Amino acid sequence: MSTTTEVKPKSIWSGGFSPFNISWGKMFMWFFLVSDAFTFSSLLVAYGTMRHRFTDIWPAPGDVFTHFPFIHGHVPLAYVGLMTFILIMSSVTMVLAVDAGHARNNKSVATWLGLTIIGGLMFVGSQAWEWYHFIKGSEEGTYILADGRFARTDEYEPGKLFIWHDHHKTVIEGAEAEKLKASAVKNIKGANLIENEYGNTPLFANFFFFITGFHGFHVFSGVVINIIIFFNVLGGVYKRRGHYEQVEKVGLYWHFVDLVWVFVFTFFYLV
Amino acid sequence: MSNDMHNQPKHGYYTGDIHNQFVEEHYDPKSKKIIWRTFWILLIATIVEVAIAFIPVHKEILQWTFVALTIFKSAYIVGVFMHLGKEKKSMQYSILLPFVLIVYLIVLCLIEGMYLHNIG
Numbered sequence: 001m002s003t004t005t006e007v008k009p010k011s012i013w014s015g016g017f018s019p020f021n022i023s024w025g026k027m028f029m030w031f032f033l034v035s036d037a038f039t040f041s042s043l044l045v046a047y048g049t050m051r052h053r054f055t056d057i058w059p060a061p062g063d064v065f066t067h068f069p070f071i072h073g074h075v076p077l078a079y080v081g082l083m084t085f086i087l088i089m090s091s092v093t094m095v096l097a098v099d100a101g102h103a104r105n106n107k108s109v110a111t112w113l114g115l116t117i118i119g120g121l122m123f124v125g126s127q128a129w130e131w132y133h134f135i136k137g138s139e140e141g142t143y144i145l146a147d148g149r150f151a152r153t154d155e156y157e158p159g160k161l162f163i164w165h166d167h168h169k170t171v172i173e174g175a176e177a178e179k180l181k182a183s184a185v186k187n188i189k190g191a192n193l194i195e196n197e198y199g200n201t202p203l204f205a206n207f208f209f210f211i212t213g214f215h216g217f218h219v220f221s222g223v224v225i226n227i228i229i230f231f232n233v234l235g236g237v238y239k240r241r242g243h244y245e246q247v248e249k250v251g252l253y254w255h256f257v258d259l260v261w262v263f264v265f266t267f268f269y270l271v
Numbered sequence: 272m273s274n275d276m277h278n279q280p281k282h283g284y285y286t287g288d289i290h291n292q293f294v295e296e297h298y299d300p301k302s303k304k305i306i307w308r309t310f311w312i313l314l315i316a317t318i319v320e321v322a323i324a325f326i327p328v329h330k331e332i333l334q335w336t337f338v339a340l341t342i343f344k345s346a347y348i349v350g351v352f353m354h355l356g357k358e359k360k361s362m363q364y365s366i367l368l369p370f371v372l373i374v375y376l377i378v379l380c381l382i383e384g385m386y387l388h389n390i391g
């Protein structure tokens with residue numbers, strides 16, 4: 001930055017000089033990421049719009065994502081918190097790989113890039129686990145009552161019905177709950193694109209599948225690209241080339257994937 | 272420290288000047304420290320987010336805190352991890368200014384969503 005003023009030609013756009021002081025590869029990765037960020041923004045804004053539209057019946061994420069491996073009972077948000085940690089960690093290993101590239105340390109680049117790939121695979125695996133539990137749902141699911149009300153059950157508190165309305169929970173238990181269950185129109189378990197047991201709107205599950213699925217696909221693509229670059233590093237391609245810009249480019253993509261998750265985490269899971 | 276000489280494409284494309292990959296750049300040994308410091312900042316911000324989700328304060332205060340922490344975290348990811356902080360000002364503006372449109376979209380769509388809710 002400090003020396004850019006000294007190399008300024010008559011006009012920085014007159015050619016023979018990079019006006020943005022950046023290689024074309026990195027610049028195009030940046031502009032691709034801007035366009036991709038617009039896509040993700042549109043998805044999240046659409047989510048926000050529909051959430052405001054159906055604010056009375058939209059489920060609270062803290063009541064939906066409560067599973068944690070090997071723990072019996074509700075642990076809201078802990079698992080997505082862990083996923084966020086995994087992705088941030090893999091972002092750190094990626095930036096260390098880029099840093100090792102600046103230091104021209106081929107072995108160190110390979111190590112950090114390898115760890116990034118492991119982190120990425122862990123994240124994709126966690127997402128698969130999360131999807132599995134979201135689709136499978138709870139043991140008893142949700143009952144649609146004759147009057148159209150939406151009564152959830154809880155596998156850790158059997159015999160109780162939880163009726164949500166306008167963010168207020170009414171608990172019904174005992175004989176009355178049994179009576180309501182018997183007269184229910186429908187019992188929904190888990191989630192698909194048409195209905196789900198979490199909220200009285202299919203949109204909740206649809207947005208979940210679409211947003212986390214689109215992000216998960218980005219992570220998956222990132223892992224594949226990282227693996228290709230990893231083998232290039234092992235083969236000494238960048239050592240021979242004299243620079244590790246390719247690692248920087250995939251690094252930009254990888255950090256972007258982490259960045260998107262930061263937003264998905266907030267707007268899908270926390271808010 | 273003009274290095275237009277080094278701007279000559281060696282692999283068939285143009286690069287910048289001092290951050291040019293072909294110039295033997297000065298490696299900053301402090302950069303590792305900055306990376307780990309950023310990691311701790313991001314981790315603590317995430318832990319705070321999960322922790323305050325269970326504090327029974329007014330929902331709107333909580334939501335704005337989440338938004339603020341998210342922007343705080345993304346600034347560190349983009350600025351430090353993606354090195355946007357080290358790019359030229361013109362490059363930074365080219366990347367960041369288009370997102371004004373997203374802010375506009377958010378405002379429009381949330382107003383629309385609330386209107387749709389109110390008309391039932």
